[in-house]
Amino acid sequence: MRTLETILSEHPFFKGLPERHLKVIVGCASNVSFGEGEIIFREGEEANCFYLIRQGRVALEVYAAGVGTITIQTLDAGDILGWSWLVPPYRWHFDARVVEPVRAIALDGECLRRKCEEDHDLGYELLKRFAEIITQRLQATRLQLLDVYGLRS
Amino acid sequence: MIPCPFRIRTVRRETQDTFTLELEPAGGSERFAFKPGQFNMLYVFGVGEIPISISGDPANAGVLMHTTREVGTVTKAMGRLKRGDIIGVRGPFGTPWPVQEAEGADVVIVAGGIGLAPLRPALYHMLAHRDRYEKIVLLYGARTPSDILYRRELQRWRAQFDLEVHITVDRAMSGWRGNVGVVTSLIPRAPFDPRSAVALVCGPEIMMRFTVLELQRRGVLPSQIYISMERNMKCGVGICGHCQLGHCFVCKDGPVFRYDRIEHLFERREI
Numbered sequence: 531m532r533t534l535e536t537i538l539s540e541h542p543f544f545k546g547l548p549e550r551h552l553k554v555i556v557g558c559a560s561n562v563s564f565g566e567g568e569i570i571f572r573e574g575e576e577a578n579c580f581y582l583i584r585q586g587r588v589a590l591e592v593y594a595a596g597v598g599t600i601t602i603q604t605l606d607a608g609d610i611l612g613w614s615w616l617v618p619p620y621r622w623h624f625d626a627r628v629v630e631p632v633r634a635i636a637l638d639g640e641c642l643r644r645k646c647e648e649d650h651d652l653g654y655e656l657l658k659r660f661a662e663i664i665t666q667r668l669q670a671t672r673l674q675l676l677d678v679y680g681l682r683s
Numbered sequence: 684m685i686p687c688p689f690r691i692r693t694v695r696r697e698t699q700d701t702f703t704l705e706l707e708p709a710g711g712s713e714r715f716a717f718k719p720g721q722f723n724m725l726y727v728f729g730v731g732e733i734p735i736s737i738s739g740d741p742a743n744a745g746v747l748m749h750t751t752r753e754v755g756t757v758t759k760a761m762g763r764l765k766r767g768d769i770i771g772v773r774g775p776f777g778t779p780w781p782v783q784e785a786e787g788a789d790v791v792i793v794a795g796g797i798g799l800a801p802l803r804p805a806l807y808h809m810l811a812h813r814d815r816y817e818k819i820v821l822l823y824g825a826r827t828p829s830d831i832l833y834r835r836e837l838q839r840w841r842a843q844f845d846l847e848v849h850i851t852v853d854r855a856m857s858g859w860r861g862n863v864g865v866v867t868s869l870i871p872r873a874p875f876d877p878r879s880a881v882a883l884v885c886g887p888e889i890m891m892r893f894t895v896l897e898l899q900r901r902g903v904l905p906s907q908i909y910i911s912m913e914r915n916m917k918c919g920v921g922i923c924g925h926c927q928l929g930h931c932f933v934c935k936d937g938p939v940f941r942y943d944r945i946e947h948l949f950e951r952r953e954i
């Protein structure tokens with residue numbers, strides 16, 4: 531059976547992370563699974579973890595009055611779900627709903643924040659990785675906002 | 684240079700604002716040979732003439748297919764045509780997709796919106812000669828689920844074991860079970876070998892720009908990337924200059940260009 535440490539070390543998000551940091555992170559990790567249709571978190575709730583999706587698909591949704599529930603992005607195996615645990619006020623900004631059954635590794639945000647405060651090297655390594663993901667998502671969102679397939683194209 | 688009369692066999696609604704015309708020579712038996720990626724000038728009599736890429740099967744020279752979106756005066760008039768109406772056709776014009784050059788390699792096709800139409804003949808060709816290619820991957824992005832072109836065909840292709848089809852939409856309501864996100868987000872995990880893959884890209888220019896960046900980030904060289912440019916083509920033979928792009932005429936030297944040959948023009952604002 532593959533250990534959490536092996537799974538985390540093989541994940542692209544943690545690629546190149548020193549073993550000592552990985553050992554600390556494993557202490558905050560646990561295996562989780564969610565069934566189809568299940569809500570992993572809801573907008574406004576406390577954001578105290580993030581997920582490494584190993585299998586399945588999650589939709590990030592927002593409810594707009596008079597329009598309904600809009601999916602703004604889907605995340606699949608290999609993706610990271612959630613960064614609100616990292617930034618005050620630690621609240622989710624969207625709903626995360628399971629589209630296809632999910633197996634993931636949940637990482638306790640409170641635990642990680644504490645450990646990052648204690649070890650700034652670990653904090654910097656994690657922030658670098660999250661900065662990359664946040665940048666990619668921001669760029670993708672900008673492209674989405676351009677509405678390139680809209681009437682003007 | 685004189686338009687040939689073609690009769691409309693069918694007008695098929697693809698989405699709310701796109702349709703496909705199936706044409707046959709009004710004279711009867713002539714066949715219309717073309718290469719994947721080429722375009723025709725279609726003339727709606729009394730309204731105007733516009734360039735539209737050919738979207739049908741190059742192996743079926745008896746039927747000519749064009750998919751277009753109703754955006755301007757001519758395409759709107761075209762959308763009102765019915766079965767049996769006559770339309771003028773000049774062509775085929777332009778450079779084709781490198782379907783021969785891609786033999787023996789993985790092929791990654793990145794299409795955005797109506798950009799799937801000029802790529803469909805290349806897909807038909809490659810699927811008809813499947814053993815000549817390694818992996819074939821289609822990455823297709825549309826605005827919403829209801830804007831997805833060729834739905835039935837995509838479903839059929841998806842069910843095939845020798846073609847990978849990944850579709851994403853920019854926005855969707857919660858009933859949609861597929862991907863939501865820009866088409867470039869499909870590239871990092873698409874199953875192809877960047878060292879040898881040939882990439883065929885067609886869609887809005889801004890989408891192609893970001894697609895090229897993402898392909899390069901994945902390790903695909905500019906010389907392995909082909910893009911189809913759209914400009915205001917008029918004569919179709921590189922004389923009038925309407926479609927000039929730097930030293931190139933899109934109608935004659937394009938519309939399909941190897942990216943490294945126009946890279947310096949692609950990012951220039953004044954062209």
